Amino acid sequence: VRLDRSVSVGRAEAEALDIDDELAPFRGRFDLGDPDVIYVDGNSLGRPPLSTATRLQTVVTEEWGRGLVGSWESWIDLPRRVGDRIAADLIGAERGSVVLSDSTTVNLYKLASAALDAQPGRQVIVAEAGSFPTDAYVLQGLAAARGVELRAVRPDEVEDALDGDVALLALSHVDYRSGSLVDMGGLTAAAHRAGALTLWDLCHSVGAVPIDLAGDEVDLAAGCTYKYLNGGPGAPAFLYVRPELQPRLRQPIWGWFGQQDQFAMAGTYSPAPGTGSWLVGTPPILACVAAEEGIAVIAEAGVDRLREKSIRQTSFCVDLFDSWLAPLGFSLATPRDPAERGSHLSFRHPEAWRLCRVLIEQLGVVPDFREPDVIRYGLAPIYTRYVDVWDPMDRLRQAAEDRLWETVSTERRRVT
Amino acid sequence: VRLDRSVSVGRAEAEALDIDDELAPFRGRFDLGDPDVIYVDGNSLGRPPLSTATRLQTVVTEEWGRGLVGSWESWIDLPRRVGDRIAADLIGAERGSVVLSDSTTVNLYKLASAALDAQPGRQVIVAEAGSFPTDAYVLQGLAAARGVELRAVRPDEVEDALDGDVALLALSHVDYRSGSLVDMGGLTAAAHRAGALTLWDLCHSVGAVPIDLAGDEVDLAAGCTYKYLNGGPGAPAFLYVRPELQPRLRQPIWGWFGQQDQFAMAGTYSPAPGTGSWLVGTPPILACVAAEEGIAVIAEAGVDRLREKSIRQTSFCVDLFDSWLAPLGFSLATPRDPAERGSHLSFRHPEAWRLCRVLIEQLGVVPDFREPDVIRYGLAPIYTRYVDVWDPMDRLRQAAEDRLWETVSTERRRVT
Numbered sequence: 001v002r003l004d005r006s007v008s009v010g011r012a013e014a015e016a017l018d019i020d021d022e023l024a025p026f027r028g029r030f031d032l033g034d035p036d037v038i039y040v041d042g043n044s045l046g047r048p049p050l051s052t053a054t055r056l057q058t059v060v061t062e063e064w065g066r067g068l069v070g071s072w073e074s075w076i077d078l079p080r081r082v083g084d085r086i087a088a089d090l091i092g093a094e095r096g097s098v099v100l101s102d103s104t105t106v107n108l109y110k111l112a113s114a115a116l117d118a119q120p121g122r123q124v125i126v127a128e129a130g131s132f133p134t135d136a137y138v139l140q141g142l143a144a145a146r147g148v149e150l151r152a153v154r155p156d157e158v159e160d161a162l163d164g165d166v167a168l169l170a171l172s173h174v175d176y177r178s179g180s181l182v183d184m185g186g187l188t189a190a191a192h193r194a195g196a197l198t199l200w201d202l203c204h205s206v207g208a209v210p211i212d213l214a215g216d217e218v219d220l221a222a223g224c225t226y227k228y229l230n231g232g233p234g235a236p237a238f239l240y241v242r243p244e245l246q247p248r249l250r251q252p253i254w255g256w257f258g259q260q261d262q263f264a265m266a267g268t269y270s271p272a273p274g275t276g277s278w279l280v281g282t283p284p285i286l287a288c289v290a291a292e293e294g295i296a297v298i299a300e301a302g303v304d305r306l307r308e309k310s311i312r313q314t315s316f317c318v319d320l321f322d323s324w325l326a327p328l329g330f331s332l333a334t335p336r337d338p339a340e341r342g343s344h345l346s347f348r349h350p351e352a353w354r355l356c357r358v359l360i361e362q363l364g365v366v367p368d369f370r371e372p373d374v375i376r377y378g379l380a381p382i383y384t385r386y387v388d389v390w391d392p393m394d395r396l397r398q399a400a401e402d403r404l405w406e407t408v409s410t411e412r413r414r415v416t
Numbered sequence: 417v418r419l420d421r422s423v424s425v426g427r428a429e430a431e432a433l434d435i436d437d438e439l440a441p442f443r444g445r446f447d448l449g450d451p452d453v454i455y456v457d458g459n460s461l462g463r464p465p466l467s468t469a470t471r472l473q474t475v476v477t478e479e480w481g482r483g484l485v486g487s488w489e490s491w492i493d494l495p496r497r498v499g500d501r502i503a504a505d506l507i508g509a510e511r512g513s514v515v516l517s518d519s520t521t522v523n524l525y526k527l528a529s530a531a532l533d534a535q536p537g538r539q540v541i542v543a544e545a546g547s548f549p550t551d552a553y554v555l556q557g558l559a560a561a562r563g564v565e566l567r568a569v570r571p572d573e574v575e576d577a578l579d580g581d582v583a584l585l586a587l588s589h590v591d592y593r594s595g596s597l598v599d600m601g602g603l604t605a606a607a608h609r610a611g612a613l614t615l616w617d618l619c620h621s622v623g624a625v626p627i628d629l630a631g632d633e634v635d636l637a638a639g640c641t642y643k644y645l646n647g648g649p650g651a652p653a654f655l656y657v658r659p660e661l662q663p664r665l666r667q668p669i670w671g672w673f674g675q676q677d678q679f680a681m682a683g684t685y686s687p688a689p690g691t692g693s694w695l696v697g698t699p700p701i702l703a704c705v706a707a708e709e710g711i712a713v714i715a716e717a718g719v720d721r722l723r724e725k726s727i728r729q730t731s732f733c734v735d736l737f738d739s740w741l742a743p744l745g746f747s748l749a750t751p752r753d754p755a756e757r758g759s760h761l762s763f764r765h766p767e768a769w770r771l772c773r774v775l776i777e778q779l780g781v782v783p784d785f786r787e788p789d790v791i792r793y794g795l796a797p798i799y800t801r802y803v804d805v806w807d808p809m810d811r812l813r814q815a816a817e818d819r820l821w822e823t824v825s826t827e828r829r830r831v832t
Contacts, residue, residue, distance in 0.1 A: 033482040045485045053476045056702070060469045064649060066449040068782055069461045075649055103697025105671035106522055130683065134672035134697060137685035141670030226698070233480060233491055233701035254557030255521035256550035265787050267546065269553035281519025281550060282642070285649035286472070287700035366484055371681050 009320060014390035017316070023309050026301050027383045030230070040392050041368045043204060043344040043378025046230030052293040059289050075285050079236075079257075080276065082292050086238050089299035090229075091202065091221070092212035098240045099275045100225070100288055104203055105134045107222035107239040108170075110251040110278060112142055115168045115197045115220060118248050122167035124149045126158060126196070132176045135201050139170055155180070158187060162194035169196050173211070174204035174342035177370050179334040181209060181342050185216040192217065197245075203227060207298045208310055208343035208381065219245055228343065228380055229298055231291030236284060241275055255280035301382055309381040311338040317345055317377060317389050324397040333374060344378035346370070347396075353412060354405035355396065362404065363395040425736060430806035433732070439725050442717050443799045446646070456808050457784045459620060459760040459794025462646030468709040475705050491701050495652075495673075496692065498708045502654050505715035506645075507618065507637070508628035514656045515691045516641070516704055520619055521550045523638035523655040524586075526667040526694060528558055531584045531613045531636060534664050538583035540565045542574060542612070548592045551617050555586055571596070574603060578610035585612050589627070590620035590758035593786050595750040597625060597758050601632035608633065613661075619643060623714045624759035624797065626723055635661055644759065644796055645714055647707030652700060657691055671696035717798055725797040726759040733761055733793065733805050740813040749790060760794035762786070763812075769828060770821035771812065778820065779811040 018024060031048045033039075039047065063071040083098035091098070101107060112125070127139055129152040136152070143150040153161045155175075162169065169191040174181050188198045199220040202211060207228030213221055221240040225231035241249060254269045256262060257279040262272075271277035298306070314334075321332055325347060333346035349355060352373040359365040359375075368376050375396070379389060399405065434440060447464045449455075455463065479487040499514035507514070517523060528541070543555055545568040552568070559566040569577045571591075578585065585607040590597050604614045615636040618627060623644030629637055637656040641647035657665060666687065672678060673695040676688045687693035714722070730750075737748055741763060749762035765771060768789040775781040775791075784792050791812070795805060815821070 031477060031481040033484065037482075037484070039484055041485045045480075045488075047484070048476050048481045053473055056472050056476065057469055060464050060472065060648070060706075061447060064461075065447040065464050066453075068449065068453070068455055068463070069457045069784065070776070070782065071649070072461075102518065102522065103671070103700075105673075105697035106518065106669060109669045109696075132672075133675060133678075133681050133683075136683060137670040137672060137675060140685050141668060145668060224698070232476070233487070234698040234704075235702075236700060237697070252557060252561060253522060253525045254553040255519070256548075256553060257521075259549060259553060262549075263787075265549050267549075267552060269556045280525075281521035281653070282640070282650040284519075284652060284700050284703035286651075286706050287703040288650075290476075290702050360486070366486065368485065371679075 009323060011387065011390050014386035017386035021309065021386070023301055023305060023381065024385070026297065027385065029297055030383045036364050038365045038388050038392050040377040040379060040388070041366050042380030042384065043227050043376065044368050045233055046227055046294060046380060047383055048232065049230055049293050049297050052232065052290050055289055055293050056286060059286060078285065078288050079279055079283050082288060082295060083238060083275065085295055085299060090206055090211065090295070090303055091240065092214050093240050094214055094243050096274050097243050098238055099279055100236050100238050100291060101279050101283065102237060104201070104222050104224045104237040105138050107237050108135060108138045108199070108201065109142065110253060111199050111220040111222060111239060112139060112168060112170060113252045114249040115199060116142065116146060116148060117250065119167035119197065122165055124151050124165045125168045125170060126151045126153065126161045126166050127170045128152065128158065128172065129154055130177065131172055132201065132203070135170065135172060155182065159190050162190055162196060164195060166194055166196040168199055170199040172201040172204060174209065176204050177333070177346060177374060179341045179344045179346050181205065181340050184218065188216050188218050205342050207303065208306060210303050210307055213240055218242065225291040225294060229291070230294035232287065232294065235291040235294070236287050239278055241278060246274055251278050253280045257281055257283065298382060306381045310343040310379060313379045313381060313384060313386065313389050314338060314341060314343060314345055316386060317379065317393060320390065320393040321347065324393060325400065328397065328400040330400070343381065344376050347375045347377070348373050349375065349400070351405040354408050354410060355399055357408045358399045358404045359392070359395060361408065363399060365392040365395050367392065425739060427803060427806050430802035433802035437725065437802070439717055439721060439797065440801070442713065443801065445713050446799045452780050454781045454804050454808050456793040456795060456804070457782050458796030458800065459643050459792065460784050461649055462643055462710060462796060463799055464648065465646055465709050465713050468648065468706050471705055471709050472702060475702060494701065494704050495695055495699050498704060498711060499654060499691065501711055501715060506622055506627065506711070506719055507656065508630050509656050510630055510659050512690050513659050514654055515695055516652050516654050516707060517695050517699065518653060520617070520638050520640045520653040521554050523653050524551060524554045524615070524617065525558070526669060527615050527636040527638060527655060528555060528584060528586060529668045530665040531615060532558065532562060532564060533666065535583035535613065538581055540567050540581045541584045541586060542567045542569065542577045542582050543586045544568065544574065544588065545570055546593065547588055548617065548619070551586065551588060571598065575606050578606055578612060580611060582610055582612040584615055586615040588617040588620060590625065592620050593749070593762060593790060595757045595760045595762050597621065597756055600634065604632050604634050621758050623719065624722060624726055626719050629656055634658065641707040641710060645707070646710035648703065648710065651707040651710070652703050655694055657694060662690055667694050669696045673697055673699065714798060722797045726795060727754040729795045729797060729800060729802065729805050730754060730757060730759060730761055732802060733795065733809060736806065736809040737763065740809060741816065744813065744816040746816070759797065760792050763791045763793070764789050765791065765816070767821040770824050770826060771815055773824045774815045774820045775811060777824065779815060781808040781811050783808065
């Protein structure tokens with residue numbers, strides 16, 4: 001799709017693209033909530049699959065209510081079972097290398113901590129300056145506790161920062177602010193040449209961008225299930241450990257669920273073989289089954305097909321941006337090459353905060369805002385139509401043309 | 417209740433106690449599942465309140481489905497809001513001192529780690545030998561990582577083990593195996609005299625035994641919400657930090673949810689004031705609201721009233737034990753003084769494993785088994801009737817008298 005920039009694009013064009021969309025039926029698998037709201041924030045919190053509410057009822061009433069404690073016979077394997085699904089269908093990982101567990105932050109902590117332990121002669125973590133707060137904070141905490149240097153650099157400086165002192169390279173696959181997609185294979189290879197391990201945060205890419213952890217020889221990874229995977233607010237995260245690294249790595253939070261032969265209740269910790277040792281406490285089953293429902297729909301649609309649609313939609317959106325928003329003082333913070341971006345676009349504007357409020361409060365569009373001047377449009381391809389790209393762009397254009405930001409307060413309220 | 421041991425107690429006696437039970441109506445607030453099953457394992461996994469399924473529907477459909485990302489405006493405070501409810505109604509803690517967060521194990525890790533950091537000249541953790549595996553393992557991991565001595569002693573040796581090298585005393589309030597209730601105030605005072613901090617695991621007492629953390633001057637505590645609090649399988653845990661200790665302690669897993677002014681997305685971690693700094697990643701909202709439902713019912717019934725009923729029920733059960741089971745080769749592993757036990761009773765028998773299988777598979781009773789020879793009967797007072805004490809005791813008596821264990825295999829299967 002490349003629009004003629006000299007003419008405004010009509011909505012009929014978007015409608016035509018929807019008719020040709022082979023993934024369109026998947027929209028019907030979701031609870032679409034208020035029909036008057038257009039949601040372009042699936043990169044922050046995905047929509048509920050229709051099956052999730054039903055599944056939760058069954059789990060509460062049948063498995064928990066009737067099955068009671070006996071249901072642990074099936075629940076006990078849930079973190080591994082869902083992990084295997086993520087491994088096979090979403091991130092190109094080996095069977096047994098992924099578990100659903102804890103939050104992304106706790107997983108990053110476990111993984112980075114184990115990586116530092118495994119590289120005793122190396123005293124540097126390389127990370128991206130301006131990475132997502134939780135990634136930055138958890139590494140700052142580990143660096144402070146261990147007296148390790150946290151070398152935070154710009155994306156184009158990463159390769160130069162990889163010297164013989166580096167224990168770990170920790171990066172996000174897609175940048176939460178700009179939407180840039182990083183070359184995972186290339187940077188992992190560069191890290192390995194320097195003798196460093198790699199830890200990838202997949203939160204902003206999993207489910208929207210094909211990932212090949214095994215092929216890219218990634219060492220460690222973590223990600224959430226509540227963005228493009230539609231697992232529900234705060235749904236449990238997952239983690240990946242490359243199988244050949246397993247024997248060398250031991251995570252720091254020794255818990256009952258990571259114990260070999262758990263129900264023997266042995267007095268001394270002895271880690272379970274494989275990724276099981278990265279589990280910690282009792283998994284939150286209600287949250288895990290909701291995550292499983294979200295993952296199943298994405299797996300069924302297929303990440304490759306979702307990526308194709310995502311590229312078409314973000315390209316369509318960039319073309320509308322160029323036609324409508326660039327002339328109105330917006331700048332595009334996301335790479336123009338589809339190969340270099342994920343599934344969300346970031347528009348910078350001095351009045352971004354108030355424009356976001358106008359979209360939400362007056363124009364029926366839900367994007368999100370990131371400090372200091374970024375409006376994000378996340379286009380989750382599984383349930384987003386092309387008209388759901390066209391309409392929010394048209395409304396943002398109207399809001400800017402009519403200076404509607406002047407109708408709302410500059411006061412910042414908490415928005416996620 | 418003290419039975420005449422020379423005569424067998426009739427079921428009518430239990431029925432009479434049920435008629436007099438002022439808490440009896442609370443049973444109707446729970447999804448009672450299969451009416452042919454008597455559940456005496458609420459100390460492992462509590463039953464679902466009826467309101468939980470409804471609440472989850474509302475949260476999925478209305479808050480998540482319609483409210484979308486905007487619902488974070490109310491979800492964001494959920495860990496603190498539920499924490500304040502636990503603080504005020506269940507554990508005698510100050511407002512703002514408790515948050516719902518992570519698993520018990522992750523919380524024990526954060527708390528013990530911070531306590532060790534705060535006591536740099538002290539190199540010993542005192543804990544109970546044979547404590548619940550996750551407590552033992554997490555402390556073993558910390559001790560190994562830091563070169564700290566883990567001094568695991570018998571309950572009666574704890575006071576003698578508290579010398580000037582001890583940084584932390586970590587104990588369970590109720591022992592998972594025996595059901596013994598420990599003197600929290602006395603041992604906390606003893607630890608303080610030795611200059612040690614205290615960390616209490618409340619998993620097996622919260623919701624069944626009155627707890628007064630502020631009054632007992634406890635430093636740190638953690639507990640789960642899926643046993644007597646009926647929050648659902650693997651429901652999120654909580655943690656407590658004594659307010660005056662807050663400024664001295666910093667937890668090791670620095671995350672976005674523990675950050676001051678979280679949505680400013682600052683590049684450098686700066687912990688939120690108070691217990692907020694102990695939050696880590698995005699909380700699992702579906703699991704949190706289920707926990708909140710469970711907690712609300714217990715808070716409404718009141719822990720003092722629940723404790724009174726629990727003591728009556730465990731005393732009734734001990735009397736039946738003496739009349740029926742003691743003569744059949746069982747021994748009671750739980751203290752006879754109600755002041756020294758929680759709400760579950762442990763019976764030892766050489767055929768405990770097979771007797772448990774007989775109860776579950778043939779006699780419609782769900783207890784649990786703990787290695788090597790313990791049958792646990794957990795009497796959750798909120799939904800357990802006196803006939804639900806009498807019947808399982810009567811059936812266990814039958815099973816033992818008739819040597820029904822001979823009808824099942826000795827092979828151990830995984831049971832929680």
